[in-house]
Amino acid sequence: MSANGLVTHGQAVYKQHCAACHGANLEGQKNWKSRNADGKLPAPPHDETGHTWHHADELLFGIIKYGLVPPYGPKNYKTDMPALGSVLNDQDIRAIIAYIKSRWTEETRKIQAEINGDGIKRLNQ
Template sequence: MFKSILNFGAYSIVILIAACSDQNDFPEVKDYEKNGRWYNHQQVTWGRSVYDKYCINCHNSKAVGTFKWKQPLEDGSYPPPPLNGTAHTWHHSLPVLLRTINDGGIHMGGKMPPFKDVLTDEEKLAVISYFQSFWSDEVYGRWSKRNSK
């Protein structure tokens, strides 16, 4: 019995550490509100779960994309770019980001399949809020200014 209690305690500590480490993946709610972002903590949290289910296999953890994403693969297609604000994603308006998720990236030289009939509009917005949560305030500010015109 002592061994099972010890195992349960060790398991609980592992779960607690994993849960705590996930909290640092994106800014706190107050940071979103303070910096005038269009989304909230709940959208980011939901977006993370959608991202983990549909996007992480290609765009990788924390939306870092793939190494050498600007260089075509052997078949001529391009690998998944970073979505975390270090690539060109921040140049695109919300409607363009939604259209890319809906239509996929094949017409742009990538391999991303269309998600129009896979994700709801709310899930798509949640995914965008998740990867935008990695954008620095400077990058988000440039995106916001560029798209307020």
Template sequence: MKPSNLIAVAFAGLVLAGCGDRSVSSAETSQADGAPLDRQLDPAQVARGKAVYVAHCMECHGADGKGPPGDWRFRDAEGYFPPPPLDDSAHAWHHPTAVLLATIRDGSAPGQGRMPAWKGKLSEREMQDVVAYIKSLWSDPVYRLWQKMERQSLEP
């Protein structure tokens, strides 16, 4: 197996491991709910990302990242996972920025979904912009949990 395929298979395992039915409990979200949340998202970047999303992502992932009808957690008749919602109702927020960008750049892992690789079709800036837009869709409690996970992913 080529190293690039091995990486893709390992990546798919990591993505699917984080895709379980995970609800956010009130204990998890009550920690800092009263504190103002500074998402540090550039409004211009979010607006650019929304435009990229509408042009390239919305057809599969739905308006406002709500996903298509049906349950994204179950494979279809051909054995592929449908496109998941990208708001905080699914698993996108379980992944650090680097994983979200890699998924956009490289597409679905073989045999997992039908998402195409956007590398060479979207610029790096456009991919970063769309990730900023996706993050803007998450509620404050979920965004707080994501920030904690993101910080942990960046620790050596």
């Protein structure tokens, strides 16, 4: 699949599986930095106002596929983030990440690419 095709596919998959919580425009839920009464944090934004770009693609892939469980999140972390590996294949997950990144500025993508290091090579193998 071409890079543009991956982004287009990612947009469709994001809309179906992610937008309800993370927002149609990647804006996340209100007060995403403050825990709800149930102790869970609201879904964070995936745009540049959030922290998604602070993480390597390999970690983002693991969170989407397996959920926020070790090694992708803290032990016993309370979250509504589901593990989507049973409903999405690896290409779908890579496409979601490509779509999210396509919405960032070039500068943000450059910083996140430095964070990626060799992780992106392993992810794409």
